[in-house]
Amino acid sequence: MRPDKxxxxxxxxxxxxxxxxxxxxxxxxxxxxxxxxxxxxxxxAAIGLRDEKLDRAVIEVSFSAAHGKSTTRERLHExxxxxxxxxxxxxxxxxxxxxxxxxxxxxxxxxxxxxxxNATMLALMDxxxxxxxxxxxxxxxxxxxxxxxxDPTALELKEAQSTHTFAFDNVSGGVVSCESTGxxxxxxxxxxxxxxxxxxxAIERFLRHALQKKLEKQSGLxxxxx
Amino acid sequence: xSPTAMQDxxxxxxxxxxxxxxxxxxxxxxxxxPGLQQEDTLLIGTKLGVLHKAAGNRWWIDSNQRRYIPAxxxxxxxxxxxxxxxxxxxDIGAAQPATLDQFAFEGxxxxxxxxxxxxxxxxxxxxxxxxxxxxxxxxxxxxxKKADGYGEIKGGHLFRVSLAMARSLxxxxxxxxxxxxxxxxxxxxxxxxxxxxxxxxxxxxxxxxANILQKAxxxxxxxxxxxxxxxxxQMKERMDVT
Amino acid sequence: xxxxxxxxxxNERAFVKNVILEGLRVDNRSAHDVRTVKINFGSQWGHSExxxxxxxxxxxxxxxxxxxxxxxxxxxxxxxxxxFSPMASPSIESGRLSEEEVLISRLLEKALxxxxxxxxxxxxxxxxxxxxxxxxxxRVLDHNGNxxxxxxxxxxxxxxxxxxPDVTVVGEEVTIHSLDERSPxxxxxxxxxxxxxxxxxxxxxxxVVDPSLLEEQIQEGDMTxxxxxxxxxxxxxxxxxxxxxxxxxxxxxxxxxxxAAEITELIKAANMESQTRKEKKKxxxxx
Numbered sequence: 001m002r003p004d005k006x007x008x009x010x011x012x013x014x015x016x017x018x019x020x021x022x023x024x025x026x027x028x029x030x031x032x033x034x035x036x037x038x039x040x041x042x043x044x045a046a047i048g049l050r051d052e053k054l055d056r057a058v059i060e061v062s063f064s065a066a067h068g069k070s071t072t073r074e075r076l077h078e079x080x081x082x083x084x085x086x087x088x089x090x091x092x093x094x095x096x097x098x099x100x101x102x103x104x105x106x107x108x109x110x111x112x113x114x115x116x117x118n119a120t121m122l123a124l125m126d127x128x129x130x131x132x133x134x135x136x137x138x139x140x141x142x143x144x145x146x147x148x149x150x151d152p153t154a155l156e157l158k159e160a161q162s163t164h165t166f167a168f169d170n171v172s173g174g175v176v177s178c179e180s181t182g183x184x185x186x187x188x189x190x191x192x193x194x195x196x197x198x199x200x201x202a203i204e205r206f207l208r209h210a211l212q213k214k215l216e217k218q219s220g221l222x223x224x225x226x
Numbered sequence: 227x228s229p230t231a232m233q234d235x236x237x238x239x240x241x242x243x244x245x246x247x248x249x250x251x252x253x254x255x256x257x258x259x260p261g262l263q264q265e266d267t268l269l270i271g272t273k274l275g276v277l278h279k280a281a282g283n284r285w286w287i288d289s290n291q292r293r294y295i296p297a298x299x300x301x302x303x304x305x306x307x308x309x310x311x312x313x314x315x316x317d318i319g320a321a322q323p324a325t326l327d328q329f330a331f332e333g334x335x336x337x338x339x340x341x342x343x344x345x346x347x348x349x350x351x352x353x354x355x356x357x358x359x360x361x362x363x364x365x366x367x368x369x370x371k372k373a374d375g376y377g378e379i380k381g382g383h384l385f386r387v388s389l390a391m392a393r394s395l396x397x398x399x400x401x402x403x404x405x406x407x408x409x410x411x412x413x414x415x416x417x418x419x420x421x422x423x424x425x426x427x428x429x430x431x432x433x434x435x436a437n438i439l440q441k442a443x444x445x446x447x448x449x450x451x452x453x454x455x456x457x458x459x460q461m462k463e464r465m466d467v468t
Numbered sequence: 469x470x471x472x473x474x475x476x477x478x479n480e481r482a483f484v485k486n487v488i489l490e491g492l493r494v495d496n497r498s499a500h501d502v503r504t505v506k507i508n509f510g511s512q513w514g515h516s517e518x519x520x521x522x523x524x525x526x527x528x529x530x531x532x533x534x535x536x537x538x539x540x541x542x543x544x545x546x547x548x549x550x551x552f553s554p555m556a557s558p559s560i561e562s563g564r565l566s567e568e569e570v571l572i573s574r575l576l577e578k579a580l581x582x583x584x585x586x587x588x589x590x591x592x593x594x595x596x597x598x599x600x601x602x603x604x605x606x607r608v609l610d611h612n613g614n615x616x617x618x619x620x621x622x623x624x625x626x627x628x629x630x631x632x633p634d635v636t637v638v639g640e641e642v643t644i645h646s647l648d649e650r651s652p653x654x655x656x657x658x659x660x661x662x663x664x665x666x667x668x669x670x671x672x673x674x675x676v677v678d679p680s681l682l683e684e685q686i687q688e689g690d691m692t693x694x695x696x697x698x699x700x701x702x703x704x705x706x707x708x709x710x711x712x713x714x715x716x717x718x719x720x721x722x723x724x725x726x727x728a729a730e731i732t733e734l735i736k737a738a739n740m741e742s743q744t745r746k747e748k749k750k751x752x753x754x755x
């Protein structure tokens with residue numbers, strides 16, 4: 001039994017919001033339970049001559065934790081976010097420009113990387129940046145007995161032997177990026193993949209539903225059943 | 227296998243990036259606009275929004291974007307940021323500033339051409355828009371060689387709304403503008419880049435109109451009608467006091 | 469790397485000035501109206517997110533046990549860190565401080581730290597050995613004018629919301645109790661300083677409270693009062709700008725006192741609401 005009475009393959013209650021920031025060109029907020037990340041996008045925007053690329057938009061990512069000074073962990077998250085979204089953004093459509101992605105953790109209760117990826121996805125869609133596919137991410141952990149738990153909280157992560165974050169692409173269905181830490185076996189890794197795949201598919205369905213509700217409210221249109 | 231966007235003829239269609247949009251390439255020939263991409267025989271959405279199909283088989287995705295991507299023949303409001311030897315550099319809210327040639331005005335000659343200061347607001351038309359080139363604009367209707375409303379805009383107030391809002395205001399039957407015009411006369415210039423200029427006889431009218439249009443942004447008209455009427459009533463009351 | 473700021477048209481500049489001269493404001497407020505304040509608390513202790521009109525700031529309070537400085541062995545440590553997230557405005561670059569950023573952080577620190585609003589002696593665990601170090605991280609998320617006042621509300625609200633774990637001291641042995649074990653303890657706060665900023669126009673003759681971004685960009689000068697509900701002035705800052713008369717400062721101070729009282733009430737109400745919501749949640753969990 002998990003501390004919050006979830007099943008091993010349940011994700012926490014999720015919340016999404018779009019366009020909460022007024023200054024940014026697009027923004028998104030994603031919450032897995034108490035973990036919450038806000039993402040803001042600027043772009044395609046002007047960029048310094050030194051940095052521009054003639055054939056594509058340059059994507060820059062900055063990520064900051066809820067509190068404290070930024071460390072190498074934040075830099076690692078930035079790298080992962082950038083490489084994840086460089087494949088998703090059709091950057092050739094906006095050459096010589098920059099797309100700036102900023103993720104701010106508002107509350108950290110585990111699975112912040114997955115939360116950031118989902119928040120960034122929402123923000124990119126809100127900003128109208130051309131994308132190849134929808135990317136959704138989820139984390140899981142393996143405890144000392146080898147049992148796999150989806151979307152762990154900070155409390156659960158204290159007992160983790162290994163943690164894994166997978167980001168899936170909804171067009172190919174494959175993994176776009178993954179990050180694993182700790183000691184684990186091949187079988188454990190495979191069961192983590194399976195449980196995360198299911199979780200991320202559920203998130204994708206949830207996003208589609210939430211976005212439909214939001215757009216219906218905004219436009220007054222009725223898209224029929226989802 | 228790509229996810230397929232829901233196809234239901236009774237309802238407008240929601241599209242997410244990567245969604246495959248059903249169409250028959252053998253019988254249909256369509257022109258695709260923003261938010262759509264062709265991959266071999268497939269039609270793929272690249273933005274979040276609603277699929278629109280208009281006369282002439284033009285299909286595009288209506289998204290909630292705020293950043294302007296220039297397109298030729300669109301009317302925009304720009305702000306002069308630099309004077310350069312051949313003319314002006316104008317901020318149009320896009321990634322790159324646009325160039326406005328010094329001769330791209332009605333009757334401009336080498337001896338007689340307008341002299342615009344930095345910070346001048348101009349209403350102009352996009353003539354060159356290409357992802358690999360800097361945009362160019364002009365304050366001249368090429369078919370008549372007349373200004374036809376293009377050029378420097380003086381007085382009034384400038385504010386910003388979403389691109390979707392700007393597009394909806396360009397619709398001649400816009401219910402929002404109709405509501406406002408029933409209350410007081412005003413002048414308006416709508417830029418496809420989400421900038422709106424407005425002027426009226428009294429300051430309070432300009433303020434009210436600008437606030438109404440910003441508040442109504444991103445909401446269906448029938449939901450804000452009450453709010454608009456309340457704001458207009460409040461304005462009248464304040465005007466009666468002074 | 470992305471660098472740009474949207475220019476202001478001369479029309480806007482002239483309009484804002486005219487509007488204020490007529491005693492009106494561009495966003496339909498009157499000269500002494502503060503924009504709508506919305507205060508939200510996170511589900512964990514010490515998280516706040518505050519909106520002042522379209523400006524948005526988040527604050528997080530955290531604490532850890534540290535050794536006190538030898539000069540003040542019986543006092544806890546309180547630290548403020550203000551950061552403009554690059555999402556707040558297109559002109560902010562990550563990792564590089566702008567002048568505005570430095571000014572706002574300094575003023576905020578002065579307002580909250582030097583006004584001795586928080587009881588640092590109460591943060592002492594074992595004199596000379598162990599004290600609590602409380603850290604307040606303030607993150608500006610959306611810059612639409614008057615970031616300072618908004619950041620101040622966020623910081624104060626988060627500090628009031630924050631609870632630190634309870635400790636027992638037996639000799640030199642210190643045990644920290646988890647939040648479930650023993651109910652956590654709020655900080656003892658002496659008074660709540662509130663920032664109220666004014667912007668000056670028309671050669672300093674007109675002033676407006678809580679300037680919006682557009683007003684801020686056009687203003688001739690500004691002045692910030694840090695004042696509490698007891699009408700005690702903690703900090704007054706006027707960094708350059710147009711010179712104004714002494715009587716005007718007094719006039720502004722009176723307005724600031726009223727605004728500070730209103731804002732203090734708002735923070736209190738928001739805190740109460742979040743507390744009752746938390747208790748309800750706890751009860752429903754028990755059932």
